[in-house]
Amino acid sequence: MRVYFEAQNNCQVERTTRPLEDTKAAVMTAVRSGKGADVILSNNGETMMGPLVRGGYLLPLDAYAEQYGWTERLFSPDLLTRNRYTADGKVFGKGNLYAISSSGEIVGVFYNKQIFEKIGVSVPKSLAEFEAALEKIKAAGETPLTFGNLDRWPVFHVYGEIEHALISEYEGREYLDKMIMNWADDVSWESQSTIEGAKIIQDWVKKEYFTPGFAGIGYDDSVQLFAAGKGAMMIAGSWIMGVLNESPLEFGFFPFPPVDPAKGMALQVGGVRTPYGINAASANADLAAKFLNDVMLSEKTQKMFVEAEILPGAVPVDLSMLQEGTLYYDIMKAWNDVNETNTVGHYLDWATPTFFDTLAVASQEMLAFKLTPEEFAAKLQADYEKWLKEKP
Template identity: 35%
Template sequence: MIPPTRQPRRSMTIAVLVAGAVALAGCAPGSSAPPTPSSAQPSAVRTDAAALGNVTLTVWDQEVRGGQAAQMTQLNTAFQAKYPNIKLNRVSRSFDDLNTTLRLALSGNEPPDVVEANNGRSSMGAFVKAGQLRPLDAYAEAYGWKQRYPESVLRYSRYSADGKLFGEGNLYGLPQVGEVVGIFYNRAKLAKLGLRPPKTWPDFETALATAKAAGEVPMQLGNLDKWPAIHVFGTVQSRLVPADQISTLAFGRKGASWNTPENTQAAEQLTGWADKGFFNKGFNGQGYDPAWQAFGKGQGVFLIAGTWLLADLQKNLGKDLGFMLPPGSTPDAAPVATGGTGLPFAITAKSPNPDAAAAYIDFITSADAMKVLTGTGNLPVADTGKQTVPAGPQQDVFTAFGTVTAKNGLVPYLDYATPTFADTLGAALQDLLAKKATPQEFLATLEKDYKTFAESNG
């Protein structure tokens, strides 16, 4: 996933044939009619944002944490300075709040113009199926997005027009950031324990045991929100289950099964960690934010989490913060890690301002925007290799992302699998970790959801 050089931006009006697109003359806010049905219709795509007249663009995003909020504020200010005719009405919500409110907003008559929509079937897939998002292929052609981003990135925002196939079809969004779930660690605590960053997975488990014996919290986890344990389980799973099988399961395709010896071993290893006290006390009842914040305050040796926490953790721990890809069974094992892209920015089907919305998305994903993301402690999904970052935690993250993408080692988030899988997997993991379900019962629950969907989805 080494990003190509961005092509020059073109400011002109381009007449295109939008295959499978929603007509730009679709319903405006306030209309009671449904969106124009998807069909191949000619539409004029205008990329000269300064010539669009006075526009108010409502944007919903989930960039609420320190570094995330900083880059959004900086880019929005720069956009409005360049295009004073476009006023931004930004609504910023937490990830969970956005997920809760977005479905209702998109089904109404006056949805936002631009939204960050979770890539998974339960969000973006459902919105595509309902005709609530606009295909962006015409804009991708006009702005050169297909040259800016490799297909390995764009596939995370592609769906067939009926929402059935994930990873192929029309483009419905564009992300700003790259993501990889790895292992944050406290350098000072490791040194105090006489340890170095583990080179193998057995070394990592040994380090957890050593930390526990020394009275430290080996690993912080806050699983009240249910989804955080998905990242921990996915990390364990990808040490044991072949990457191609994980991808088949995560994209909800036929041809794989949760009921395998390797998945059973992953579930047993996770419950073994809980039995050995490798997590903080009461982890199933602690929120996600309190958990990573506690790690940032020096409580805990390790934290399995995504690179989106870099800016906030570095602010608290400084050079004591380290980040690494989950190690394999041997030091030279090929890298495998959960990850992909951050939530992509999409244009709603009922937006009366699609050209302004596309200009905004182009601006916040440009080469200049990638520099802003880097400067605010985020991980840009494009031009990553062109950024200059200081030695320390940020360099750790950029190196890890570059390594795993160069080796095609990213596997999708498990909650992508089916429209209901995020809830199914999150609840099942809580039960597994609380000893309310055995590993076999846990996997049977996942298999039922996965197989029912895969077999009915054609």
Template identity: 35%
Template sequence: MELVCTGARRSRRRAVPAALAVGVVLLAAGCVPGTDGSGAAGAGTGAATAIPDPAKAGKTTLTVWDQEIRGGTNGELQQLNREFEKKYPNVRIKRTARSFTDLKTTLKLAVSGNNPPDVIQANQGYPDMVAFVRAGPLAPLDNYAGIYDWNTRYPGTLLGLNRVSADGNDFGRGRLYGISQTGEYIGLYYNKDLLKRAGLRPPRTWGEFTDGLARLEDRGELPTQFGNLDKYPAIHTFGALHDQLGAAAARDTVLGRGDGFDNAATKDAAATLADWAKRGYLPGGANGLGYDDAAKKFASGDGAYLLTGTWQLADLKKPMGDKLGIMPPPPAKAGGDPVTTGGQGLAWSITSRSRNPQVAAAYLDFITNAHAADVMTRHGVLPAVPAKAAAQVGPDSVDGQMIAGWRRLSAADGLVPYLDYATPTFYDTLSAALQGVISGKTSPDAFAVTMERDYCTSMRKQHERHTSAGTR
């Protein structure tokens, strides 16, 4: 079955600039300070024309909601919060940290309530950030981007992933609604000892990696540790598989200028994931195993590989030490360019009804500046824009491997945005459908049709909004 939504899709293609393709410019300078990339120069909260001084704000409580509960990101943020409070003794940070899933579930109610947080982390894309912009709970940050030079600190490609058009229709252009602390990519963690015992080495090609899965399973070892009870982990695993079959097309589709999901790449990636489950390359009952539990199992030696984000590195290296390695998923040919899902961590945003927007802006600048990048690096966290400490990390250490992978992916234009950015409902549709693929209840063809139906429905609604706006 093929669903056709070409006309609607074409209207959204024009909405996202081609420069948003995440690539070599990730580590380069971005736009001109004070501009938002869409002609809305100077748009923002309208409250600040010079760098705010939190010391002059009086006694202030800054309420912050985030999802940085893991060892490395939690540690660096705790340190930065203490430093901010020490620098500004009149400011108290009241922090609420929740898991990614819990934050997604509770944040909409929190920002629409009578006493919303001042600062939140909002997931990029249509399900969260765009929905918040349409509803009004987020403040545009373009004034602050100019004041603090965020537009030169960050490359335009990363800032683009935190932009939404003024009418709330388009993701990837328009006003700036957040900045991100961390860079991230879905990497291939490996247990050096298990690979060595199986006569394997870190794979140089994708084929070498997949051939090794069969060898590990034959030896009675679990090839790939994986837990999908939280549903989102399968989005990352499937995304990495999907990227191997057509990274450029996947990126274009997520950004609204591609040809959708009812295609060979989607079906083949789903078939590969289902085959891994059937062959025992993944744990039995993976849909019932928690993400964090799977990571702990891998750290204890259960599983040769773990395909997940760089945000797990700090938690894994503590128990594993020198046994742990990480690399981007290997390329199709030895020495080729790697590709994988990634970009940056959740955006840090200011709510539109914050009582302390200028203190909140100073806080965002503080936790993302060059000093913050060095703090992140020392905690085993990948900064979105690496600073001095990154150059001092040993190249053979697992931290050095992570940073080197980030640089290779950036230079190769090898980062593909997360698939759940694609539509307002895509996170729920994709995560539920992937559970069916893993359990064997959903065929690759049915999975592709489900994905395409959601995508086409969103494209049609997008087309209708643009048409309606054009007739007013």
């Protein structure tokens, strides 16, 4: 891609790579001195984008978005809001577009086709059918859900999918957006969906639907267990697809089912991959925007995404390029569907700068029955209220 762009635009592209955890300090140090790359990594929310916007270090991209048609050609409308901030940098998810992502990701349900066929389980269309499938699989002597939570965060996705389905039924997507992005004071984590979701996942623990000893199993190990056939389903992100494709077993994928299928697809945990913005001090902003556009939307890039099995930002994906019945086809079809219906939800740990740790500890205690669902919700709400007082 770099060589192609250089040849087409008579320029030189210099790329600097470093671990994500080191990027924030390097970028902030550079831009504060009026330096830095033309195109800079600008991770969502308060991890990077908020401070960059408040410091005046990112160029608004709305004019380029109109020039290149990004709002029409990339993602669903709500996914694009993940890269927006108000001009003062105080409200996430609204205002100017300050960065853009080339790809995304979605959490859903991977399933072992051989186990489903052997037991006679079909892809469930509702939460009730999903729970009935768990019970049927358990009765047949198989592990219904492969799960490992030693790394603390995998439960965010399992619980998150349950809560997203319940939010879709009870409070609606605007409620979720307000909690995760807009930091509104008229929403609460002590909600029906939060509490009922905790009750459901605790019930799954009691009924032994998860991998035995899940609290001591690492995430990577759990993926390998699933790839080896140790479990009928696994709630996980699209990024495990590569591991599963190396297995001799056949796997499929479906979005987590809604409470009421008559109301359409439920919100699904997911989001955009790490976005990139343009340095406000750049002397090559137009060229930088053209580079971003080529990275996201050129035919060459789209072909690379398909070959690498990445979920592209350019949607809908042409499914005729893919082999129907494969795992990648299932995931891409789900990706098209959630973008078409604007049902990509959020990663819950984005809610506040400290929410990852709060949710991790509270989830572990809730799964171990050291917290009631109501106490679990109260801990999340306490973190949220603290942030409402401290936010910019």
